[in-house]
Amino acid sequence: MSLLSVEDLHVHFIARGINNQLRTAKALNGVSFTLEPGQVLGLVGETGAGKSLTALALLGLLRPPAKVVAGKIQFEGQELGLLDHPGHRSPRGKSITLIPQSPKTSLDPTARIGDQLIRIQREHGQTDTAKAHARAIEMLGQVQIPDPVQRLKAWPHELSGGMAQRVLIAAGLINSPRLVIADEPTTGLDLTVQAEVLDIFKRLVTANGMSAIIITHDLGIVAHYCDRMAVMFAGTIIEEGPVNQVFGAQTHPYTQSLIASTPKHIAQHGFASAVGSPPNLYDLPSGCVYKDRCPKAQAVCDTRLPTLDLGPGHRVRCHLPNPYS
Amino acid sequence: MSAEAASPSHWLAYPLGLARRSPTFVVGLGIVLFFLGLALLAPVIAPFNPTQSFSYEVLQAPGGRFFFGSDGNGMDVLSRVIHGSRYAFGIAVPAGLIMVGIGMPLGLLAGYKGGWLDEALLRTLDVLRAFPTIILALAVVAATGQSLVSMVVVIGLLDSPIFARVVRAEVLTLRSSTFVKAAIAVGNPSWRVMWVHILPNAILGATAQLPMRMAWAVRISATLAFIGVGIQAPTPEWGAMIRQGAEYVITGEWWVALFPGLALMTLVLGFNLLGDGLTDLLDPKRRGVGK
């Protein structure tokens, strides 16, 4: 049994426009993927692809105007409630945790680091303050923050970006979750700090047998820190598989286009042809969501997307997959 | 990121959309427009001449010929209340124009150039804050002769530094924004940076302040009249009417003061709601439309 199984998730946003008409944004359109214990999945996509939204769904944090139109999520065999209800017992915070973006603004500015780390444990059942305190020191040590005992007393604004991100990692792992979701964990960090933070994250996740989902738009992070990757476009996962295979085969035209946009690729192969405009979630085309931008689009692309198996764990949603060698 | 939604299918769609996003704005606008309508149409809709005195029907209770009753001089309260809105707008609008005419350039220059002008403005504001404005207004109006014009000028002048401060705050924020840096980088001289780039953007934030200042203008002119400075009876100005009516409250003729009081209160409320609503609408840019 997989640790996590997302099946055909459809989420719409309903809002009123300036002329009082209802507009529906189809933010997630049939997202499906599975995650085994101990795996690290990279969720890649551009703005509006739906990566953060998927994370919110996993954490049970969807609120109106978001509406779950179809689909379900199973975690450790149990179905997860997707909408945020007060009193709703979700594994959020205990078995599934989030390491959010922008560390400086994600920490509570009015509480010391130590207090926040202890608070998180108490909220999920740890009643012994001494034990929580010891665990906080242990976690700070694990994320390689020097002098953890002193650091417990620090205020968030006293930390550098890299340190704050590491504290967030400590906070995310302190309750020994089964699944950690890291949302753009290195935004705003310097290159040298980014490498260190990711190293720490990967090491801790692997050592503790956790699964992780890293949400990022940086292909380099996916290439070197993830086992599997899922490429998202307009709320759909258009290609999913082991990292080596997806990079190697680049079956879906969008995957090809992403990789072709990296400067390294341009240096070797020259500039690729121009890209179209970002998808309009209020007005998605029928059939394949990518067809308006796809150089290989044909008549068959107007029909519903298939899911093609390309090998062990490697799936692509395209009518005309064309492995790129 | 698509362009704005298509044109509404029903003529009510846009106002309804607006009402949804800021009911405060719509209510405020409604009140202000109502009184503006009264002011413009006063000679037509008022049942009587406001200064026509019916000596034998003094202090009649509401009902019958006089819908709001009659006052101590036998004048129809309703007609006087309706005409009173002319004075309210007649003071607030010109005072508002003076305020913008002086306050806008002042705030713009003070915010952009800084220096002695900025210092002078800030010190003036300090003085105004320490000084009860009523007393100041009282003194000046009493000294310059109690006419409509002097009231308008005094109120406009008193309002200017406050409006200038709001404009200045907007300008200060804008001055450090990237597009202003870009405007300088492109080669704009200072005056163009101020006029073309900063001003149109500063106006937006300052506009919401305008109705608030108008509300204050209406209130203070009524207050001055109530104290006995400025416009006096038989001119149908609300403050003067309340002053006269105050004497009769004790003897039970409540209508003489109540109706002008209600009108004053409602119009000031309307301006405040309008200002509040404008702030709502302008601040989170197009929230709800989605991108």
Next chain:
Amino acid sequence: MNRPLIELRAVVKKFPADGGAQVSAVDRVSLSIQPGESLGLVGESGSGKSTLGLLMTRLTPVSSGQIIFDGQDITHLSDDAMRQLRSQIQMVFQDPWGALNPRMTVGRSMAEPLKLHTPLTEAQRLQAVSDLADRVHLPKASLQRFPHELSGGQLQRVCIARAIASKPRLLVLDEPTSSLDLSVRAGILELLDTIRKETGVALLLISHDLETVELMTQRLLVLYLGRVVEQGPTREIFNQPAHPYTQTLMSANLPADPTVVLSRLPNVGEIPSPLNLPAGCLFSSRCPLVRAQCQQAFPAFLILNGSVAHSNVHEVACNRVADASHWLTRTHQNS
């Protein structure tokens, strides 16, 4: 050697910090750009690279040092004279949404430099703007739109169009693609490359992304805490980064290719606060190769390749270059 298009000589920019102290965002930086050349400025936070961009376009005054443009000292040029010169030095900013006046249509924004620097009539300007839109691949319909109606990529094209409208000789680009989506970045880089080839404009590309700089620039300056630590031909620096900081920086890069084996350099801590700079070489607090000598004075530049007479010299500010002991040992690491 030709006369450089622009030269910075020992430029310093100080900012006041808390407690009356002064922080040098840029400390005695000297560089030159030849006409038509593309130079990259690379560095992490606190490196001063963005400040250098502002100094070069005189959007902020220098604290000391000189800026020479086309042989003329423009360091203290009056605002009026500088205004005219601005047609020659233009800038593209990182945030395309913030760089345009939200109350002006993008067409008007693009026309502005023409209005300020050329004697064209209104009709001629309209035509010129239309031509510019074609050059940057912007649909003509966009010209009537306001900034909030366009996407990031389109807005950056507008900014580029505005920057090249007055036919400048130097274009300063401050992280032009960092705020944009992946698939959009390539288009912008291609546009810049085309423009440089067609017009011969010199480019100063400020970026924290190593691969972008490697693709787009001919020469490179590596900045650390406001000082240049290494400069030279881009190709050479990427093949064999000499300065220990450059080596560390390059090793932290993550190429978008899982088959590339990362060769990591050991953990060297974080960038110190600019209020608390190490004595001598600014990297000495983190350098695995540090010696006593490194903490006495900032190292002089030593030449690795080429000669000063040629603009493609490769020089490094490190004491250990003299005896070629400046190479850090790498550990290979499988992903």
